[in-house]
Amino acid sequence: MLQPSCSYAVAKKSPPPNPDDDVIEVTGVTLDRTEITLAVSATERLTATVLPENASDPSLEWASSDESVARVDETGLVTAVAEGSAVITVTAGEMTDECTVTVSHKVAVVTLDASALSSYPADAIPSVTELTVSGTLDDAAWQALTKFTNLQKLTIAESTGAVPEYMFYNADEGVSLLPALKEFSAPEITEIGRYAFQKSAALTAIDLPKVARIGKRAFDNCGALTEISLPGLEYAGPYAFQNCDALVKADCPMLSQTDSSVFMDCGALTEVSMPELKEMGYATFYHCTALESVSLPKLEKEHGFGFAICNLLKSADLPELKETGTSSFTDCPVLTDLNTPQLTAIPDYMFNNCYALKSNPAPDAEKVGYRAFYNCTSLETAMLPAADTIAENAFDKCAALRSVDLSSVKYLKEEAFYDCSSLESVTMPELDGIAPSVFTNCTSLRRVEMPKVKTIGNGAFVSCEALEEIVMPEVETIGAMVFQKCSSLKEFVAPALKSIDTRCFDKCTSLKKVEMPLVTEIKTYMFYMCSGLESVDLPLVTSIGNWAFKDCSALTSLNAPEVRTLGANVFNNCSSMTEFSFPYLDTMKASTFKNCTSLRTLKLGAEGEISFSSSSFSGTDTSLCELWLNGSGATFAGISPEAPNECFGVVWKSVNAYDPAQ
Incomplete structure (x- = not known):
């Protein structure tokens, strides 16, 4: 082994100066590795932790004792140059830490029986980068594996059962126990335990053909993992692949159920194949910002936020979906093609901020939830012939909405069509009450026919500037400001009306005729500035x-x-x-x-x-x-x-x- 020289090459990374007046000194700096073994041309990144976290100047200086053996850049990336040994030193303030780098032309590839893992010579362990384990692993054998900290490839050739939970993850320190591991193969393993590979940042490939279950956070934060093919997987636990930033493809042909947030924040995911998936947990594909299309032909139930904030999602084919939770597609701004013909309810926030959606993809829905289509600015039609309930703000700010079929609606709640500036005509033959501000600022609304309506809430039609005709023969109670600023309304006849609140026709400048034969009190500002009003009975x-x-x-x-x-x-x-x-x-x-x-x-x-x-x-x-x-x-x-x-x-x-x- 070559001895390190005394000359150092220094790389420095300095953050902006701390603006605080009080200087907080660095009390310590620690590297995540004390020694590593690399093949020539290989790279490995060292991570330094500075204490305290709020130190005034946490800048780092990296140095190599011999750049002819190993170089280090300002980010801590070590590059093996030639056979030998060098010491990498990191300095923060007056504190330092070191890692010994051994560079070898030969990479140790070892095959061991599981029973021999515990007795493998300690001085030979650092050189082992590829390891194949035969036989059945017991608890001691699994634990012995964690000593091989320079492993880049690990194959569990024959052992069955499960990879134990927390196997390669130190939960106390929040770090991987095999930080260099790039490939993992276990052809006979059937289950991956909780947290088993969490934060295995170097892991790029897994071969697990018989794995049927993956536990909670098993591959969470495996940032280098690019593709998974799990032909036997049936269940994936919560956060199983969360924050796998490089994951592009997920092929799980037998997967039938996912728990919550399985692929949450997988920002590179573009291809999903899960033909047997029937139940999808909460936020399964939440914030998968590269996902453009998805087809899940057998999916029946989704628990909410499933595709929320999928910024590039354009199409989703879900022909068997019958039940979904809140916000399933919220903030999918380019979603245009969605097939969900079996849905009988549209929950709260379902399509909130889906700016490109043009029509309702669930025509048989019986209920439309709070803000279900809020700010769907391209939505042109909403055919809901079976719906009996439209919740608050359901279509609020749907500026392009022109046509709605609400022939069965009985409950229309506050601000349901607020700011639907293109809506021209509304017929609701079964509706018996209109909540406050339902049609406020529907500036293109010309005709309203609601033959069974008995009550109208405050401000229901405020600023409906184009409204000319109202058919409500059974209305008995009208709240305040209901028709305020309806500047095109010419006539109002309400033979059953008994009570009407203040400012109801305020600034209805085209109103000419009013008949309210049963009303006993006209309240303040009722016809204020109705400059065209000619006759009142x-x-x-x-x-x-x-x-x-x-x-x-x-x-x-x-x-x-x-x-x-x-x-x-x-x-x-x-x-x-x-x-x-x-x-x-x-x-x-x-x-x-x-x-x-x-x-x-x-x-x-x-x-x-x-x-x-x-x-x-x-x-x-x-x-x-x-x-x-x-x-x-x-x-x-x-x-x-x-x-x-x-x-x-x-x-x-x-x-x-x-x-x-x-």
Whole structure:
């Protein structure tokens, strides 16, 4: 063996300076290997751990005692140059650690019986890079294998049963016990135990033809593994191949069940063959960002997040899939072709942010979950003839959605079609209630037909700018702001309506006619700024709230014979109204008839004293208007023989008596 020379070649890797004022000194640096054996031209990466983790300057300096034997770069990658020995030193601050590198032209290839593993000479172990073990391995033999730390290829030729759990993984330190292992073959082994090969970062190939079960995290973080062919595998445990960053192909022809997250974060995976897979665990292919297509012809059940964040997934053929969990395809932005004809429910977040999806792939679904199609901006049709429930935000922000078949829907929940700006027509013959904000900002919606609807929640049709026709003959209760800013709505007839909340028709500038024969109260801002409103029929209304008809500049006809109370600014700027008749009105508030510039006749038939504000008629020229009051002995504040045409603090063209009953 050659002795290391005293000259060192140094490679340095320096991170940006720590911005903190307080300097935290390095207290230690440790290499993951103390000695390695390499063949000429082979490479091996050393990993250094600096303590404490938050040291102000954790930069590393790497040095080789003899670059003619072995070189090291700034990342710790050692390259064998020629036969001999060299010492690799890493320095962090004032702390150092070393690894002896032995370079040999000859690689030791050894075949041993399992019984001889424990007694193999210790000084010969470092040179063994390929090992074939015959016979049956007992616990002691398996444990003896972990001494062969330079193994690159390991074959378990005859032993059956299982590779024990944690076999080649030190859980306490979180490192592989065979860090150089590249190939593993075990033709008779039938099971791989939990954590057996976790963090075997050099492992590139496995040959396990009879393995039927793989335990939890067995190959987790095997970052160099590129392909798996497991012809006998039937079950894969949780996280079995998670974070296998280089894995491109997974061929498992007999696999029938995966547990959760089996291939999670396998960012290079492009080819999957699992023709017998029937049940897929939670997040099985989660964040497989290179996967473009998948066909699982026998898959019946998926537990959720199965293909979530598969950024390149374009197609999935799942003809037998009957049940799935939440978020199965969430954030698959290029998904266009999906075959799931057996699905009877679309769970929460199923297609959330699937921007390229154009049609519903589950036409027989009976339920559509929360945000199931949220932000599917290319979705054009949603044929759901069997659906009875559409959950909150199910189609929220589906800006291209034009056509929906919801003929069986009975439960339509909040914001279900919020921001569906291309939706033009909706028919829901079985629906009996509309939740709040269901169609808010559906700016292309022109016609709504819901013959059985009895209740409409707050803001259900806010800003449906194109809405012209509403067919809801049985509606009884309407919430606040339901039709606010429906600027194309021309007529509203609701023969069964009994209760309607505030601002319902606020800024419906095209509304001309309203008939609500059973409503008894008009609340605040009801028809605020309905500048096209001409005729309103309110035969049972007894109270009209503040600002209810403000700026209804085209209003010429109002039938409200039962009104007792008018709030402030009710008819402010109703500049086309020539006559008001209120047989029972006894209360007027501030600016009730303000700026009614065309008013010529006002009939007030109450028998008692009428309460008013000093500004009830501000901006209205009452000298052009005839005031008619009940002639049956009623008294009115402010009338005196000396000023017979003065009443309510203003002067009228005339003050006359009339009989409201005639």
